[in-house]
Amino acid sequence: MMTLRQVEVVRAVMVTGTIGGAAKLLNVSAPGISRLIKYTEKSLGIRFFQRQNGRYFPTPEARSIFEQINGVYKKVDDLTSTISAIGRGGLSELRIGSVPSISQVMVPRAVERVRRRYPDLHMDINILKLEEAIDYLLLDKGECVAMSYRLPHPGLEFQPLASGELYCIVPESHVLAGRDEISAAEMTRYPLIGIDPNDPYGRIMAEMFARNKLTYDITIRARFGTTVCALVKAGLGIAVIDQFTVAHGGVPGIALLRIAEPTRFDTYVAVKRGVPLSLHAESFIEYLRAEMRAVEPTRDARGLPRPRSRAAGRRK
Structure with a gap:
């Protein structure tokens, strides 16, 4: 032989x-x-x-x-x-999903890194509502979904991505635009554009006002952060938004103010339980986690999360 x-x-x-x-x-x-x-x-x-x-x-x-x-x-x-x-990624397709808040800035940055590593890889990226993520994974439409909330489901596994917090956003021409920080009480003095309370970030916002026994008027309610940002930019009010939607200067024309009250939240990537991930999906998760952790807030002397600066997360 x-x-x-x-x-x-x-x-x-x-x-x-x-x-x-x-x-x-x-x-x-x-x-x-x-x-x-x-x-x-x-x-x-x-x-x-x-x-x-x-x-x-x-x-x-x-x-x-x-x-x-x-x-x-x-x-x-x-x-x-x-x-x-x-x-080089040839002969394969990476299918991934993400909720809108993470898909706006974080997912494209992670995908760009995947593309550099696997230049011939085909990719299919889906923007999903929270309730759509379950079927997306269980029906094998994709390998993973970046989530802003952890759903209790026996068929899914959740891996941590990064922690974040909420910001108050105002138009660049607004009287508050020069401020670094704002309290929940101060926000109630201005027309407020609200996130849907069924959204995880909407619940955090509502709980923040409830803890401080503050009444507030939601003049406009919207489901997705990109819509909220557009409404604020148009001068229709101020709003509370998650930091990942507005990271790296992703929404020009608005100013970011830290919120005095704690608004910490955790993000996850969901996968189908018991199903091995492809090498490409593992790389995407690794890069997405790195991108998100690079802008997650640090902690102050009280142990509360604090962003690194007003310009936190902007690419140099």
Whole structure:
């Protein structure tokens, strides 16, 4: 039986016609090629070449197996090409989902890093409501979903991404735009654009006002953070929004104010329980976690989360 190395060497001599040519083709020493040819002929009891005027010509026996050797070599070459394609993301598709708040800024930054690592990878990205994430994973429509909330479900597993907090956002021309921080009581003095209370961030906002026994008037209610930001930018009021939606200057035309009260929340990536993730999905989760943790708030002396600065998360 011939090894793949013997097949490779015999073919190289057949193609080049000389030991020296085969050595150059395979980037090895000529004596090594010569020794391997002699060993192969002796071990198999077949003479592969006749030497004439310094060149090596296949014997009739060798010609009869030359096509077989070429076929074996082509299969090895095809295998190498396939492995290389997989390493670049070819022949694969990454299907991922995200809730809107994480998809606005964080997901594109993670996807850009995945693309650099796997330039040939196809990707399918879905923006999902919280209630849509369950079917998306259980019906195998995608491998993972970035979530702003942990759902109790026996068929799903949740891995931590990062912690965050809420900001108050105002138009850049607003009287509050020059402030660094604002309290919940101060926010009630201005028209307030509210997130749907069924949204995790909406619940945090409502609980913040309830803890302080504050009454407030939601003049406009919206479901998604991108809509809230657009309404604020249009001068229709101020709002409370999660930090990941507005990270890295993702929404120009608004100013960010820290909220004096604690508004910490945790984010997760959900996957189907018991189903192994692809290498590409694992890479996406790794990059997404790194991007989100790079802008998560630090903690102050009281142990409460504090963002690093008003410009936290802006790319330099």
